[in-house]
Amino acid sequence: EAGVAQSPRYKIIEKRQSVAFWCNPISGHATLYWYQQILGQGPKLLIQFQNNGVVDDSQLPKDRFSAERLKGVDSTLKIQPAKLEDSAVYLCASSSWGPNTEAFFGQGTRLTVV
Amino acid sequence: AQSVTQLGSHVSVSEGALVLLRCNYSSSVPPYLFWYVQYPNQGLQLLLKYTSAATLVKGINGFEAEFKKSETSFHLTKPSAHMSDAAEYFCAVSWMDSSYKLIFGSGTRLLVRP
Numbered sequence: 001e002a003g004v005a006q007s008p009r010y011k012i013i014e015k016r017q018s019v020a021f022w023c024n025p026i027s028g029h030a031t032l033y034w035y036q037q038i039l040g041q042g043p044k045l046l047i048q049f050q051n052n053g054v055v056d057d058s059q060l061p062k063d064r065f066s067a068e069r070l071k072g073v074d075s076t077l078k079i080q081p082a083k084l085e086d087s088a089v090y091l092c093a094s095s096s097w098g099p100n101t102e103a104f105f106g107q108g109t110r111l112t113v114v
Numbered sequence: 115a116q117s118v119t120q121l122g123s124h125v126s127v128s129e130g131a132l133v134l135l136r137c138n139y140s141s142s143v144p145p146y147l148f149w150y151v152q153y154p155n156q157g158l159q160l161l162l163k164y165t166s167a168a169t170l171v172k173g174i175n176g177f178e179a180e181f182k183k184s185e186t187s188f189h190l191t192k193p194s195a196h197m198s199d200a201a202e203y204f205c206a207v208s209w210m211d212s213s214y215k216l217i218f219g220s221g222t223r224l225l226v227r228p
Contacts, residue, residue: 004157031214033216035218040123041220041221042120042204042218042219042220042221043158043204043218044218045215045216045217045218048213048215048216050213055213055215056212056213056215091157091158093158093216095216097214098214099146099208099210099214100146100163100164100165100166101214102148102160102163103160103216104160105150105157105158105159106157107156107157108157
């Protein structure tokens with residue numbers, strides 16, 4: 001089966017600019033996650049969707065980050081305006097809903113803010 | 115509060131030696147437990163997960179983990195390290211009462227010496 005697709009793979013922007021990342025989950029997966037992984041750290045959950053509804057966005061910096069999952073399939077994560085500390089790898093993952101289900105990860109988007 | 119802790123940001127072993135990576139969780143309710151591996155510039159891949167069918171879980175590449183409820187631990191082991199095992203390893207947990215939000219530990223980088 002096709003995996004989780006993310007684009008772009010790499011992005012370099014200047015601080016205060018805006019950027020958007022796109023994720024296409026595995027077909028049929030109801031749950032979609034966005035994680036931020038700063039170099040040397042574990043993935044930090046930014047937002048979790050169940051179909052097109054938000055389950056948890058408690059760690060999403062809502063003054064600059066936004067995410068949507070229209071029609072419960074693809075998702076976009078936007079940063080506006082970007083700060084230097086947003087430099088990280090942004091990982092998208094998807095899974096079936098329910099206990100003990102495996103999350104499948106995309107390759108990630110490496111963002112560098114200069 | 116629910117959390118997961120990985121002791122040791124770096125573990126170095128000789129090729130052929132035992133690998134032991136530690137993971138502890140903090141929760142009043144039993145979590146669902148996972149180990150993921152991340153090779154350089156790649157996404158995360160599931161190594162194994164605890165299914166409650168058995169406390170000792172076998173995963174891919176010869177890794178296994180044992181769930182010990184009394185110690186709130188889920189340590190990852192491999193009897194004999196191989197050079198190809200060098201990677202970053204993440205313990206992850208989720209709970210039914212938090213909508214299966216998947217939370218990661220800070221990770222342990224495994225170095226294998228020839």
